Every structure is written in C-alpha cells, then in structure tokens.
Amino acid sequence: MELTHRFVATNGIRMHVAEQGDGSPVIFCHGFPHTWFIWHRQLAAVAGAGYRAIAPDLRGYGRTEAPAEQEAYTNQAVIGDLLGLLDDIGAEQAVFVGLDFGAALVWELALRAPERVRGIIVLNNPFAPRPPRAPSQLWAKAAQRHFLHLDYFQKPGPADAELGADPRAFLARVYFSLSADYHYLDTWRFPPEGTGYLDVLPEAPPLPWNWLSDDELDVLAGDFEQTGFTGGLNWYRALDRNWELTADFADATVTPPTYFLYGDRDPDMEGFSGRDPLATLRANVPNLRRVTKIDGAGHLVQLERSTEVNDLITAHLRELVPVPVAESTIRS
Template sequence: MEQGFLDTGEIRMHVTEQGQGYPVVFCHGFPHTGFIWHRQLDAVAEAGFHAIAPDLRGYGRTEAPADVAAYTNAAVIGDLLALLDDIGAEKAIFVGLDFGAQLVWELSLRAPERVEALVVLNNPYAPRPPRPPSAFWTKAAQRHFLHLSYFQEPGVADVELAARPREFLSRVYFSLSGDYHYLDTWKNPPGLGYLDVLPQAPALPWTWLTEAEFDTLALEFERTGFTGGLNWYRNLDRNWELAEPFADARIEVPTYFLYGENDPDMEGFSGRDPLATLRANVTDLRAVVELPGAGHLVHLERTDAVNDFLIGALREIGVDRRTGS
C-alpha cells in the first residue's frame, strides 16, 4: 500500500492506495479511518483495480477544519472530486458504508457524470424526508438515549469519548456487530453518556478483528480525538437543507447493495421497509444481498463474502482494469 496526501483546494487529505487500473474509491464512516478498508484494498488491487481509501475530512491524517459547517456532504464530495482530478480520472466506482454510504448516494445525485457505479454496504438510499432529521431524533431522544441527539452539543461527546478512546472504540465496534443487538442501547433513559449505554466488549482478538487492526484504528483516535467525526453528525440538518434540489431525485447509476442481517441501521434507522424504498428509488439496482448473522461492520465480519460480492460487481460493471477506462 502507498500513503500520500493531496490538496483538495480546501483541506489536505490523506489517501491510502494500492494497485493499478480503474479507480475504486472506498468511503468510511464513524468512527473509522480509511484503514477500515484495508482488507478490501488488498482484494481489489489483486483483481486488477486501483483501490483508494481516503481518510475523510476530519478523520485520521486528513485535515480537520475547526468550523462545524465545513463537514457537509457537499464539502466532502468536493474532496472526492478533487481526488479524482488529482489521479486524472473522469469517473470512479465508489464504495460506501455508514456516513460513507450517505456520501456516495449524494455524490451520485450531485455529480453522476463522475460515478461509474456504486457498491453500498448496509445503509440503503431513501429520498429526502419532508422534515429535517432533528425533527425525528429529538422526539425519540425524549423517550430513550439516542446517540444522534447526544452527539449534537459540541464539546459533550467529544470530551467523554476522547477521555477513553480505546474503550469507546472496542465497545461501539462490538455493539454494532452481529454479536450484539445494538438497539438494546435504546432501553436506557435520556441524559446518559454513550459509554453508559454501550455493552462491555469481550477481550480482543475477536473472530473478525485482530488486536493489530484495532490498535491501528485506536492509535489514530488517541491522537486526534473524535470531534472531526462528530461534526458530521452536527451537519445532518444542514445536509437536509442543502439537498433540497434533489428532493425528488432518484439514483440512476448502476448500484449493488449488500447488508448484514443484524445491521442496526437496517433495523432501526432506515424506515419500515428499507429494501422496498431502495428498490423504488434506485433505477439501476443490480443486486441486493443479505449476509446472515452479520452486523454493521459487515466487511470485517464477513470479509470473504463481501470481497467476493465486490469483485463480482466490479467485473460485471465491465470497466477495463488495465487502462482504467
């Protein structure tokens, strides 16, 4: 793997890349860095593609602006387009999970001419709702703990999580996996901190995460804290406002969707029938696959199955791996 930096015009972004050929860009979520994709980079590069995993704005070794408003989807999409320009690519295939999934969905609306195809894990597309996201989570947070609400106040979650970064990461990764039912955190009353509601995690290594992998991720957050990632949550309403021109738009690029059977986003954050909504709003949906027993970090929990799905999609798309066109 090669490490490098590029100037997007607004920030300095750290990028990990491997292989040559048609570009495949991996977009992570919270609390991750581009390293979370390292197993997929190996597989995609070996299959003859140029695999690229940036640390997205506010994460890892990428610059973290102080202004909360600098973390909108529109701003981060600008970083991704600058990345394509930097490598001289007209288009790329984009892979997304968690916030990275929301990002690539919106990218395909804002700049479809730069998107060859999407491969999305766990976070299905849904059209812009009639009210801002806070209208939904504020009501729910009056009944039980909800991280979406808890993360909104600058400085609160930032201090709690930065004080115990390794404990937080192990507990949140475990809670989001197929080994735990994340929505049990909703059994806790409002007014608590995140570490008050997350389960204790078993000692590492786990069947799907090694100590070395965890250490790589934890060392970054021990150095940076979590404010950059939390600022993504603090822009959910702002993203809703900025997406008004696409309120009635549908996703028209070729799309492949894979999810874990036990993913909490599919169960609790994506509406009553997320797959029906996905199918109704993605016009070129080429595959929908469920992985039994897997949770939110599906690409780590079921690496071989996810890599097989990903490589199969790349080959079906039919881009020329040698020339990158």
C-alpha cells in the same frame, strides 16, 4: 501491489489517501468512527482483482485535515474533496464504495455528480428520500423517550470529551455493539436524562475476536488518540445542513448502476432506515442491479465477513469495469 500512502491537496484541505494496485479507480468511503483502515482488507482484494483501490481519510479523520467549523462537514463539502481526488488521479469517473456516513456521502455524490460515478457499491445503509423535516427534529422527539446517540452527539462538548477519554476502549465497545454479536437497539432501553454514550454500550469481550485482531484495533485507535473524535462528530452536527442543501434533490432518484449488500443483523437496516428499507431502495434506485443479504453479519460487514464481501465487491466491479483478459491473466 504495495500499499502506499500520500497526501492530496483538494478543495482547500490536505487529504490523506491509502492506495493499492493499478487500473480503474475504486474509492472507498468510511463512516464513524472509522478511518481509511476500516477498508484495508478490501484494498488488497480489489487491487488483486486488477483495480486501483483508494481509501481516503475523509475530512476530520485520521491524517486528513479537520476544519474547525461545523459547516465544513457537509456532504456537499466532502463531495468536493472526492471530485478533487478524481481530478488529482486524472480520472473522469470511479466506482465508489460506501458504508455508514460514507454510504450517505456516495448516495448524494450520485445525485450531485452522476457523470463522475461509474457505479456504486453500498454496504448496509440504503438510500432514502429526503425527509419532510430536519433530521434533528426527528431525533429530539425520539430522545424524549430513550437515549439516542444521534441526538446526544448534536451538542458540542460532552460526547467529544467522553469518547476521547479512552479511544481504544470506546472503539472496542462500539464496534462490538454494532456487530452481529450484540443487538445494538438494546441501547434504546436507557433513559435520555443524564446518560452518556458509554453508559448504554456493552462491555466488549477481550480481543482478538473472530473478525478483529488486537493489532487492527491498535491501528484504528492510534489515529483517534491523536485526533480525538470531534471531526467525526461534526459530521452528525452537519446533518441538518445537509438536509437544507439537498432541497433540490427531494424527488431525485439515483441513476448510476448500483449494488447493495447488508448484514442480516445490521442495526441501521433494523432501526434507522424506515419500515421497509429495501422497498424504498428499489423505488428510488432504478438501476439497482443486485441486493445481497449476508447472514450472521452486523454493521461492520466488511470485517465480519471479509471473504464474502471481497468476493461480492470484486464480482460487482467486473460487471461495472471489466478487467482486460491479458491483465487479469497476469494478475492471477
């Protein structure tokens, strides 16, 4: 079950994927600012449970191509990449796992191509219906009162340069701020005028932390030192276009079987997902099989509570795609 790397030609781009194990495919979708490596602990666990674990660098990240135009970073475009990946491995369906932007991607994939989705497992970012107005309008209004990264990232240039000046230092600060060890919404205390993202993020304590090592951060930072952050930031700049492209799904519900898990200190659940995100989730995902709260975890729950998350993911996979007894016996 060696971890391997390869490139896939899909939907007009060259996509890098990391793979481990054999069996039914499970595709992991990362967010910002991440790469495939954010899932490396889960790949080993899922492969060990009898599945083919696949983690791509999504377009704009890592060793996958980064188109120049912002239009290229819509969910619709990236869904095309994932469907091409399914075709490449000869699979009609896969289980998709998503976090952050990867969660939004998986939710939309389940709306656009439910026939290709065996099931979904989402971490921290619950499904929410299409808002009545373009997202940037909502963020601009909030940004009149306090700094908001969602608004700050909309304009090309300033954030790209700021974050790219020292990728490793930025990653340490943003990962720490999103964890259970800090309260991310404290970044809202800062005024919007003349404020950059690094101005609002706390200084990170020296590594290693109890959930992230120096070597792991080096791997993540190494990719961004090569690419910068513009590819990832373009996902933010495409969110209004996503809104336009999902008009036909305004009243749609997510039909594939779904599992949701979240950290009890996740900032998206607290401040970015509405007043009652779990009620909204249950109302719009009729085949929601289980919701699990993980105590003492923040946004990067799969790193902060790896063992618990791995156990949950593998248990959910066994319900979705049972591993043959003979195969599971051999692996154990």
